[in-house]
Every structure is written in structure tokens, then in C-alpha cells.
Amino acid sequence: MIKVKKVTLHLIEQNLLSPFVTGIGKVDRRESILVEVEEVDGVVGWGEVVAFSSPWYTEETIKTCWHMLEDYLVPNILKEEYDHPEQLRKSLQFVKRNHMAKASLDMAIWDIYSKKQGISLSKALGGTRDHIDSGVVVSIDSIDQVLHKMKEHVKSGYKRIKIKIKPGEDYDLLKQIRQEFPTLPLMVDANSAYTLKDFDKLQALDEFELMMIEQPLAEDDIFDHAKLQRELSTPICLDESITSAEDARKAIEMGSCRVINIKIGRVGGITEAIRIHDICQSHDIPVWCGGMLETGISRSHNIALASLPNFTMPGDISASSRYWTKDVIIPEVMVENGCIAVPDRPGIGFQVDREWIHQITKQKKVFRA
Numbered sequence: 001m002i003k004v005k006k007v008t009l010h011l012i013e014q015n016l017l018s019p020f021v022t023g024i025g026k027v028d029r030r031e032s033i034l035v036e037v038e039e040v041d042g043v044v045g046w047g048e049v050v051a052f053s054s055p056w057y058t059e060e061t062i063k064t065c066w067h068m069l070e071d072y073l074v075p076n077i078l079k080e081e082y083d084h085p086e087q088l089r090k091s092l093q094f095v096k097r098n099h100m101a102k103a104s105l106d107m108a109i110w111d112i113y114s115k116k117q118g119i120s121l122s123k124a125l126g127g128t129r130d131h132i133d134s135g136v137v138v139s140i141d142s143i144d145q146v147l148h149k150m151k152e153h154v155k156s157g158y159k160r161i162k163i164k165i166k167p168g169e170d171y172d173l174l175k176q177i178r179q180e181f182p183t184l185p186l187m188v189d190a191n192s193a194y195t196l197k198d199f200d201k202l203q204a205l206d207e208f209e210l211m212m213i214e215q216p217l218a219e220d221d222i223f224d225h226a227k228l229q230r231e232l233s234t235p236i237c238l239d240e241s242i243t244s245a246e247d248a249r250k251a252i253e254m255g256s257c258r259v260i261n262i263k264i265g266r267v268g269g270i271t272e273a274i275r276i277h278d279i280c281q282s283h284d285i286p287v288w289c290g291g292m293l294e295t296g297i298s299r300s301h302n303i304a305l306a307s308l309p310n311f312t313m314p315g316d317i318s319a320s321s322r323y324w325t326k327d328v329i330i331p332e333v334m335v336e337n338g339c340i341a342v343p344d345r346p347g348i349g350f351q352v353d354r355e356w357i358h359q360i361t362k363q364k365k366v367f368r369a
């Protein structure tokens with residue numbers, strides 16, 4: 001049984017090692033809320049709010065998440081008791097959506113649960129792998145810079161490279177990339193930068209034999225994606241459009257995609273992420289774990305999730321050193337030969353570096369039962 005006695009929100013801010021540019025936004029300073037939950041026996045679990053400071057990816061921001069946590073979600077979990085982390089999802093349903101705020105608590109409760117069981121988070125979730133394949137994302141930049149970064153990542157052994165594209169920075173870029181790397185496992189992410197009017201532009205990308213094109217159309221659409229998928233040979237992967245297991249079921253039934261990117265924050269927690277994983281698995285739709293430029297805390301949850309059997313494609317889970325001069329966990333996440341080891345220590349399997357968190361904290365608030 002889990003009875004929470006204390007929750008601490010740590011709002012931190014760090015510089016990304018290099019600015020990250022997508023079709024619709026740029027991130028260089030990264031705020032995050034680290035969520036520390038302590039239960040009555042003294043076991044501590046950690047989660048992370050992966051929303052950005054501005055609402056370019058989804059409608060949530062660091063500020064909206066702080067508000068939801070402070071005024072609704074944290075007071076609720078301080079009142080409840082849980083036999084199993086799956087009960088959290090239901091107990092937070094009185095708040096509509098606000099998935100990233102909810103997911104931060106869900107992560108912390110799963111961490112506590114697995115620590116109390118004395119097993120790794122991976123094992124608690126039903127993970128079957130002891131290593132996961134690591135992929136990396138290259139943000140929008142000049143063609144020379146993109147090619148330069150790709151060469152470095154290929155040298156470091158990453159198993160798959162993802163390029164961010166937008167109209168006007170797509171076909172020519174990919175043509176040059178394919179000249180340099182004709183057989184590299186390559187995919188693109190459009191972050192909803194296209195509409196059905198760009199149909200010819202998207203169809204032209206079929207010649208590059210991409211693993212998939214991620215979220216070409218609107219973030220709330222599955223209907224037009226189904227139309228588009230019928231005409232493309234490249235598999236469509238949905239990211240923003242899938243916010244729940246129900247969304248996944250509908251998208252699969254409509255034929256809107258052939259791959260799904262699962263992000264714990266976007267879908268409201270690990271419990272929902274597993275439900276999406278299971279639905280996809282039963283329909284032979286492969287999944288992979290997306291990234292949110294997160295710290296090691298969310299990254300450690302991603303690693304555990306990606307150890308589940310239907311995560312058959314390399315995700316966006318990269319080394320800590322891809323983003324940060326110093327991560328908030330010890331040891332930091334390392335990639336060796338394109339793989340990341342899944343920890344077998346209890347819980348998330350990494351130690352949290354409280355000293356470093358203290359140094360980068362902008363705001364902190366403690367809540368007690």
C-alpha cells in the first residue's frame with residue numbers, strides 16, 4: 001500500500017548544450033519540474049514534468065503544470081491511498097487532460113511501487129529487455145550543420161537518426177542526406193508542419209525509403225492522416241495525435257498510422273503508456289519511446305518503459321551528454337555501441353543528485369499530508 005506523506009516540487013532551469021529547433025519552436029534554456037514524492041514508510045519516488053516553458057508542443061506549459069499540481073493534483077494524492085500505481089490514473093480523472101502534470105506524479109508513484117517491491121521499474125512494468133537501442137534527433141539547421149551532426153552521431157553508434165523537417169526544408173535536405181548516408185536508418189518528424197495541401201511534397205519523400213514520417217499533419221487529427229497514409233508508401237508515425245489508449249485504438253482502426261511514438265508525459269503517465277503499448281502490440285503496430293529534451297529522471301522512466309516487448313524500434317532516448325553538461329542523476333545515462341543498459345536496481349535505478357538539483361533550482365514548494 002502507498003500512502004503519500006510529502007510532495008516536493010523542484011522547478012529547475014538548465015542550458016541545453018545546443019539549441020533545439022523544430023518546425024514550430026526553438027528551445028535553448030530548459031525549465032523542468034522535478035517531482036519528489038515520499039510515502040509514509042520513507043520511500044521516495046521521482047517524476048518529472050516534461051512540458052516546455054511555452055505551449056509549442058502541446059497546450060501545457062511549466063506554469064500550467066505547476067498550477068495543476070499545486071492546486072489540484074498534489075492535494076488529491078496527499079489524501080488517497082494506493083494498492084497499485086494503476087489506481088492513480090482513475091483518482092486523477094477529476095482533472096480533465098493536463099497529461100504532463102499528471103504523468104509526473106504517476107512516474108513517482110511507479111518508482112515508489114517498484115522500490116517497495118524491491119524490483120527494477122523495468123521489471124514492475126513488464127519489461128523484457130536488458131538493453132535498449134538508442135536513437136538521436138537532429139534539429140533544424142543548415143544542411144552542412146545537419147550533415148556534420150549526423151556524422152558525429154553515426155560515429156557514436158546511434159542506431160537511428162531522426163531529422164526535423166518543415167515545408168521548404170525537406171526534399172533537398174533529404175536528397176543530400178541520402179547521398180551521404182544511402183542506407184542509414186533514417187526517419188523524419190514534421191511536428192504538424194504540413195496540411196493535406198502539401199500532399200505532393202509528402203509523397204515525394206517516399207523515394208528516400210524513410211523508416212517513417214512522424215506527425216506530418218495537425219496535432220489533433222487522425223482522419224486526414226488516414227487519407228494520407230493510404231497514398232504514401234512511407235509509414236506514418238503518430239506522436240501529438242495520440243494522447244490515450246482510446247486515441248491509439250481509433251487511429252489503428254482508421255489506418256491513420258503504422259507506427260506510434262509513446263511519450264509518458266503526453267499520454268498522462270506510465271499506466272496509460274502501457275495500455276497503448278498493449279493495444280499496438282495486439283495489432284502488430286510497433287512502438288518506440290519519444291523524447292522531450294528531458295533530464296535523467298524522465299529519461300530513466302523512458303528506459304524502463306522502452307524495455308517492454310513491443311518497443312521494437314530505437315526511440316529518442318539518447319545519452320545525457322547529448323543534452324546536458326551535467327545530468328541530475330548518478331550515474332548519467334550512457335550509450336555504448338548504440339545501446340543503453342536497462343538498470344536492474346530497484347525503482348528507476350539511478351541515484352538523484354540532490355546537490356546539483358539544489359544548485360539549479362529556481363523555485364521549490366513542499367506539500368505535506
Ligand SMILES: [Mg+2]
Binds near residue numbers: 189214239240261
Ligand atoms: Mg515528434
